[in-house]
Structures are given as C-alpha cells and as structure tokens.
Amino acid sequence: xxxxxxxxxxxxxxxxxxxxxxxxxxxxxxxxxxxxxxxxxxxxxxxxxxxxxxxxxxxxxxxxxxxxxxxxxxxxxxxxxxxxxxxxxxxxxxxxxxxxxxxxxxxxxxxxxxxxxxxxxxxxxxxxxxxxxxxxxxxxxxxxxxxxxxxxxxxxxxxxxxxxxxxxxxxxxxxxxxxxxxxxxxxxxxxxxxxxxxxxxxxxxxxxxxxxxxxxxxxxxxx
Amino acid sequence: xxxxxxxxxxxxxxxxxxxxxxxxxxxxxxxxxxxxxxxxxxxxxxxxxxxxxxxxxxxxxxxxxxxxxxxxxxxxxxxxxxxxxxxxxxxxxxxxxxxxxxxxxxxxxxxxxxxxxxxxxxxxxxxxxxxxxxxxxxxxxxxxxxxxxxxxxxxxxxxxxxxxxxxxxxxxxxxxxxxxxxxxxxxxxxxxxxxxxxxxxxxxxxxxxxxxxxxxxxxxxxx
Numbered sequence: 183x184x185x186x187x188x189x190x191x192x193x194x195x196x197x198x199x200x201x202x203x204x205x206x207x208x209x210x211x212x213x214x215x216x217x218x219x220x221x222x223x224x225x226x227x228x229x230x231x232x233x234x235x236x237x238x239x240x241x242x243x244x245x246x247x248x249x250x251x252x253x254x255x256x257x258x259x260x261x262x263x264x265x266x267x268x269x270x271x272x273x274x275x276x277x278x279x280x281x282x283x284x285x286x287x288x289x290x291x292x293x294x295x296x297x298x299x300x301x302x303x304x305x306x307x308x309x310x311x312x313x314x315x316x317x318x319x320x321x322x323x324x325x326x327x328x329x330x331x332x333x334x335x336x337x338x339x340x341x342x343x344x345x346x347x348x349x350x351x352x353x354x355x356x357x358x359x360x361x362x363x364x365x366x367x368x369x370x371x372x373x374x375x376x377x378x379x380x381x382x383x384x385x386x387x388x389x390x391x392x393x394x395x396x397x398x399x400x401x402x403x404x405x
Numbered sequence: 406x407x408x409x410x411x412x413x414x415x416x417x418x419x420x421x422x423x424x425x426x427x428x429x430x431x432x433x434x435x436x437x438x439x440x441x442x443x444x445x446x447x448x449x450x451x452x453x454x455x456x457x458x459x460x461x462x463x464x465x466x467x468x469x470x471x472x473x474x475x476x477x478x479x480x481x482x483x484x485x486x487x488x489x490x491x492x493x494x495x496x497x498x499x500x501x502x503x504x505x506x507x508x509x510x511x512x513x514x515x516x517x518x519x520x521x522x523x524x525x526x527x528x529x530x531x532x533x534x535x536x537x538x539x540x541x542x543x544x545x546x547x548x549x550x551x552x553x554x555x556x557x558x559x560x561x562x563x564x565x566x567x568x569x570x571x572x573x574x575x576x577x578x579x580x581x582x583x584x585x586x587x588x589x590x591x592x593x594x595x596x597x598x599x600x601x602x603x604x605x606x607x608x609x610x611x612x613x614x615x616x617x618x619x620x621x622x623x624x625x626x627x628x
Contacts, residue, residue, distance in 0.1 A: 190521060197571040228569050228598035229452060265488040266602070298413060346451050348420040375451035379489070380603045 197225055205233055215243050219370060222388035226380050235372045237359060242340060242368040243389065246315060249339035250275050250393040255314045256386055257307040258379075259283065259300055259324045259345075263317055266383025271390040275397075279386075282306045300324040308336050315389075317342040319382030322354035329354075329361040340368045342385050344377030351375055420448055428456055438466050442593060445611035449603050458595045460582060465563060465591040466612065469538060472562035473498050473616040478537045479609055480530040481602075482506065482523055482547045482568075486540055489606025494613040498620075502609075505529045523547040531559050538612075540565040542605030545577035552577075552584040563591045565608050567600030574598055 201224050205211050210233040212220040223232045256272070256279040258264045264281040272279060282288045282303035292302035300321030307316060308331045316338045318324045322345045328338070343358045345351050355371050362369035370385055424447050428434050433456040435443040446455045479495070479502040481487045487504040495502060505511045505526035515525035523544030530539060531554045539561045541547045545568045551561070566581045568574050578594050585592035593608055 193570070193572045200571045225571075226569065227450075227601060228571065228574075260488075262485055262488040262603070262606070265483075265485040346449065347416070348423045348448075348451065349416045351451075378450060378603050380485070380601050383485070 194225075201225060204230065208233070210234065215241075218392045219243060219385055219388040222384045222391075223372075223381055226384035227378075229376070231374075231376060232372065232381070235374050235376060237369075237371050237373055239359075239362055239367070239369045242370050243392070245368040246340040246370075246389045247393045247396060249313070249315060250277055250389060251397070253277050254339045255280065255311045257281065257304075257311055257314045257316050258382060258386075259303065259318045260320045260379045260382075262379040263319045263382040263386075266380060267386045268390055271387065271394055275390065275393055277390075298323050301327045304328055304331070308338075312336060313339050315340045315342065315386070317344075317382040317386055319344050319346070319377060319379035321345055322347065322350045325354045325358045329358045332361050332365050332367055337365075337367060340370065340389075342382055343369060343371040344381045344385065346375065346377040346381075348375060351377075417448075424448060427453065431456070433457065438464075441615045442466060442608055442611040445607045445614075446595075446604055449607035450601075452599070454597075454599060455595065455604070458597050458599060460592075460594050460596055462582075462585055462590070462592045465593050466615070468591040469563040469593075469612045470616045470619060472536070472538060473500055473612060474620070476500050477562045478503065478534045480504065480527075480534055480537045480539050481605060481609075482526065482541045483543045483602045483605075485602035486542045486605040486609075489603060490609045491613055494610065494617055498613065498616055500613075521546050524550045527551055527554070531561075535559060536562050538563045538565065538609070540567075540605040540609055542567050542569070542600060542602035544568055545570065545573045548577045548581045552581045555584050555588050555590055560588075561590060563593065563612075565605055566592060566594040567604045567608065569598065569600040569604075571598060574600075 201221050216238055220233055220236055224230055253276040258281045261281050264279055267279045283299055288299055288302045288306055292299045300323045304324045304327040316328055325343050328341055341362055343355050355373055359369055359371045421444055424444050439461055443456055443459055476499040481504045484504050487502055490502045506522055511522055511525045511529055515522045523546045527547045527550040539551055548566050551564055564585055566578050582592055582594045
C-alpha cells in the first residue's frame with residue numbers, strides 16, 4: 183500500500199490519539215497537569231521513556247503558563263532549541279525567545295574566565311532576563327551554572343533541564359532539580375541520560391500551546 | 406558529590422568511549438563503516454535503539470563522504486536540523502547547508518498545489534540542488550516526495566530519512582529505502598517511529614567529521 187499525503191493538523195491529532203492510547207495500555211497515563219508536556223515530548227521523540235523520566239516540581243506547568251501569559255522571555259542554551267520553538271505561538275502571547283551561544287560577548291567572557299560558552303551564556307541570561315524561562319537541552323554545565331545562580335538568589339520563572347548525554351548529565355539534572363525544589367523555583371527535568379534540544383523545544387511548545395489555549399479555547403490544542 | 410565542570414572536547418571523548426563499551430556489552434557494535442554515524446546518533450539521543458534502527462544502503466557513508474569532499478550542498482526539511490549542523494566543519498569542506506521551509510516561494514507553491522510546505526520545499530530542493538544530500542528529520546511527506554522524484558530520475562548524493570512520528574512515518578521510511586535501493590541512491594534511514602531533526606543533524610555531522618578527518622587526520626575525530 184502506498185502511504186498517503188495527509189494534512190499536518192490531522193496527523194498531529196491522530197498522533198496524540200495514538201500516544202494517549204499507548205500510554206494508557208502501558209499504565210503510564212500522566213496526571214492531567216503534566217499531560218500536555220509529556221505527550222508533546224513523546225510526539226517529538228517517539229520515545230515513551232519520557233513518561234517515566236520527566237519530573238515536575240509542584241505546579242510547575244501552572245506557573246510556567248502564568249509566566250508566558252505575562253510575556254516571559256524564553257532563553258535556550260542552543261540555537262537548535264531556539265529554532266524549534268513556535269515563534270507565531272509565542273508572539274501571540276507577547277513573548278520572545280533568544281539564545282546567547284553565538285553572542286561574541288559570551289565567547290569573549292568564556293575565554294577570559296576559562297569556562298565554556300554554555301556557562302557564560304547562562305550567566306548573561308541570568309543578568310539580562312532574571313525572570314526568564316531557561317531551557318537547557320544540551321549543556322550540563324549550563325544547568326550547573328543555573329543551580330549556582332539560584333543558590334545566589336536568581337529566581338527564573340521556570341527551568342527546563344533536559345540536557346542529553348553520558349558525562350555529568352545525570353548528576354547535573356539531579357542537582358538542578360534538588361536546588362529548584364529547595365528554593366521553590368519551578369522546574370521540569372528529564373531525569374537520566376535522555377533529553378536534547380528537540381525535547382527542550384517540545385516542552386516550550388507544549389507550554390506555549392497550553393497558555394494560548396487558555397486565552398482562546400479555539401486555538402490549536404495539543405490533544 | 407558536586408558534579409564538576411569539564412571541557413566539551415573531553416566530555417565528547419569520554420562519551421564516545423562509554424557508548425563504544427555499552428554497544429559492545431549489548432552485542433551491538435556496528436560495522437566499521439557505520440560506526441561514526443551510529444555512535445554520533447546515540448551521542449545525540451542517549452538512545453541505543455538506534456544501533457538497531459539505522460539502515461544503510463551499501464557504501465552509503467563512503468559515497469556521502471565523497472560527495473562532501475566534492476562540496477555537496479545539504480538540504481534539510483527543518484530549520485531546526487539546519488541549526489544543528491556544524492557550520493565551521495562544513496565550511497572547511499567547501500560545503501553549504503540550507504532549508505526551504507521558510508521560503509515565501511515555497512509557501513505560495515504549497516498553497517497553489519494544495520500540498521504541504523514540506524512537499525513544496527523538497528520539490529524546490531530537487532530543482533535547485535539535484536545532487537544534494539537531502540536530510541529529512543521531520544516530514545514523512547518530504548520523504549515521499551523524494552521517493553517520487555527518484556522514481557522520476559532525481560539522483561541525490563544521499564538521502565537521510567529519519568522523520569519521527571506515529572502516522573505515515575514507518576511506511577514512508579520503508580518506501581524511501583526500497584526506492585533508494587532499487588535505483589542505487591545512497592540512503593541512511595532510521596526504521597520505525599524514531600528519528601527527528603536532532604538525529605538528521607547528528608548524521609550530517611558524523612559525515613562531515615568523517616570527511617574532514619579523511620582530509621586531515623589531526624582534525625576533530627568522532628571516537
């Protein structure tokens with residue numbers, strides 16, 4: 183049988199239906215407040231492990247949606263995550279997204295401090311946008327920098343901690359989550375090795391769609 | 406124990422060492438010609454399923470490296486995949502990368518033909534760069550368009566077929582692989598549901614690093 187061309191919106195609806203059914207069969211249906219995020223990450227990766235890996239501080243989604251309604255800036259740790267965030271959706275909420283990895287000032291600061299660009303970029307993010315949504319899909323060092331900054335008083339609207347990898351990644355996510363819990367900072371973290379820029383963007387998009395849907399129930403939903 | 410800040414190059418070396426060891430323990434060590442691609446995809450996703458999912462037409466990597474040495478253009482189906490491709494690495498080989506998804510001509514052509522932008526973007530790619538490396542990490546419709554074009558005579562240097570998803574994705578990848586095999590077009594395809602823009606970019610980068618290493622053995626390797 184030749185596969186048919188379908189419309190993207192129909193494909194998305196059918197995909198979420200399949201994800202919902204398979205999660206149910208596996209006994210992994212997420213609680214309603216996490217549903218949009220968990221399902222969109224699975225939609226992005228086709229990896230049901232995320233139903234087990236994703237951890238949320240209490241009311242993290244609610245607080246992130248509130249921040250998006252207030253026009254929060256999203257700062258990502260890679261241009262790839264930035265490219266994956268829905269710009270029309272974010273613009274409707276009056277929000278913006280940015281990434282400092284290619285910033286010449288950041289490169290200079292990293293060189294001077296003998297650190298990584300990821301660390302210098304997150305320090306700049308903390309300075310420029312102290313109440314931002316920080317989305318980290320790549321660099322565990324960025325996550326550790328955020329943890330340090332939170333201990334020194336930074337209060338981001340949300341930290342999305344989903345770097346992927348084999349060295350320092352598991353530990354950096356555990357550390358970040360513990361620090362966020364301790365200081366009451368909302369966090370969504372993919373525990374374990376898995377994650378990525380695509381996962382970071384998917385979580386941002388789930389939150390953006392949820393925020394838009396709340397303002398206009400006829401807007402594109404995630405179900 | 407507090408996780409330490411490490412240098413990115415050290416982290417990458419250690420990560421590939423861990424991946425090599427775990428693949429060996431699982432009895433999934435890839436053949437030497439596929440090693441760079443398989444390991445970099447696992448490095449990008451922390452998902453060892455790709456050791457089983459990735460399929461290559463005979464000599465696909467060798468032919469892709471040859472095309473990169475000849476300055477082949479890489480065309481991606483998303484700006485996210487484009488953002489993930491190493492630009493300095495590609496520039497050293499004299500190559501470039503592009504994506505037509507945000508092209509106003511493509512949007513107009515899609516509207517006129519009542520099709521998706523992904524389809525119109527791949528048609529434009531086939532016209533503008535008939536000998537390109539086509540990297541599809543998102544849209545199964547883009548993959549089906551490439552299959553049709555190959556049946557009509559298009560001969561891309563390589564097709565990377567790694568869209569992710571639940572509807573039409575598995576079938577579109579099987580169809581593309583069969584068409585590539587039949588017509589002797591090099592292809593690297595992630596069979597099954599998994600894939601993504603990050604996987605498409607990772608495969609491009611593995612090929613770029615391999616091509617660079619062949620010209621200059623002191624260049625950044627993948628091991």
